[in-house]
Amino acid sequence: MMTALNFSRFGMPTPSFTHTVQSVTYALTDINQYNRKDLSQPVSVIDITNKAGFDTYWLSNQSGDSMIVTLLTAISMNAGNIRFVSESHKGGRIFDLDILDIIPEKLNAEKNTLIIIHLMGSHTKYRDRYPREFNSFSEEAPIINEYDNSIYYTDYVIDKFFRYFSVNTNLKFFGYFSDHGADPRQMGNDHNTTHFVFDMVRIPFVAGFSDKYLQENTAIASTLSDHTGTCFTNDLIFDFMLAVMGLTSSNYYHSSYDLSSDDYSISMENARTLLGEKMISEDPEYDMVVE
Numbered sequence: 001m002m003t004a005l006n007f008s009r010f011g012m013p014t015p016s017f018t019h020t021v022q023s024v025t026y027a028l029t030d031i032n033q034y035n036r037k038d039l040s041q042p043v044s045v046i047d048i049t050n051k052a053g054f055d056t057y058w059l060s061n062q063s064g065d066s067m068i069v070t071l072l073t074a075i076s077m078n079a080g081n082i083r084f085v086s087e088s089h090k091g092g093r094i095f096d097l098d099i100l101d102i103i104p105e106k107l108n109a110e111k112n113t114l115i116i117i118h119l120m121g122s123h124t125k126y127r128d129r130y131p132r133e134f135n136s137f138s139e140e141a142p143i144i145n146e147y148d149n150s151i152y153y154t155d156y157v158i159d160k161f162f163r164y165f166s167v168n169t170n171l172k173f174f175g176y177f178s179d180h181g182a183d184p185r186q187m188g189n190d191h192n193t194t195h196f197v198f199d200m201v202r203i204p205f206v207a208g209f210s211d212k213y214l215q216e217n218t219a220i221a222s223t224l225s226d227h228t229g230t231c232f233t234n235d236l237i238f239d240f241m242l243a244v245m246g247l248t249s250s251n252y253y254h255s256s257y258d259l260s261s262d263d264y265s266i267s268m269e270n271a272r273t274l275l276g277e278k279m280i281s282e283d284p285e286y287d288m289v290v291e
Helices: 020-028 046-052 071-076 096-102 143-166 210-218 220-226 235-246 285-291
Strands: 006-008 053-062 081-084 114-118 173-177 205-210
Touching: 020 071, 020 235, 046 053, 046 114, 046 235, 053 096, 053 143, 096 143, 143 173, 173 235, 205 210
Parallel strands: 053 081, 053 114
Antiparallel strands: 006 205, 173 205
16 A cells, blocks of 8 residues: 655755765765865764664665765665675666666664665766656757756665665655756856856755654654755764754754744745855845745
């Protein structure tokens, strides 16, 4: 039986940076653009859920080898279960949907479980990110069509993941956010800060909760409903996820950074990107996108 979730899409989410390693590191740890904590000693959502007795999984279509010397590697390697598509694939091209093949057949129904799935998404070259049957766009320049096709495929992949977990697990929460955006018109520099445009920091963020979860967490449900149009940067995923998982007693949780809290303090007046160097209010299309 498929678990029905109640989804919310949030106004104009913005990444903390235009590159994966920094953006995902900030998203999954207690470091953010506002507290300026020391990067040498991050505490991740994986660390805290491990300590709380969760089963933790890191499933990725981005090669472990390519991130060996980064802080993101250290974060992912703390998961109790780590799997990369590239390590088990039987040859041929690899796509994000292949992550379905590395999901454990049986998860421990008696334990809380956190599964983090790291997609390749729309990283260049765009035409390498989707099967040929997803060639659906043809009205723009070829590079724009390829980028749009890659996003179309990502939508399909996310739907497949949602359906899988809805049927095969006791799903309480399902969320998706991008680590950064892109400007496909700048091929080769599509998310390079030296060629910065605001398209590089416009991303989606959606969150879905089961009926049972919302019934048991009415305060979170009410506050999130009030905050759907609120400015949010993805380096605050950490505090949001701790709240969602009931881990707000952690010393690393701060309600002022938690989108599901009445104490949430980030707004267009103080929200930032590029690791704090640029104000989101400088985006000339901000108001249009929020509406």
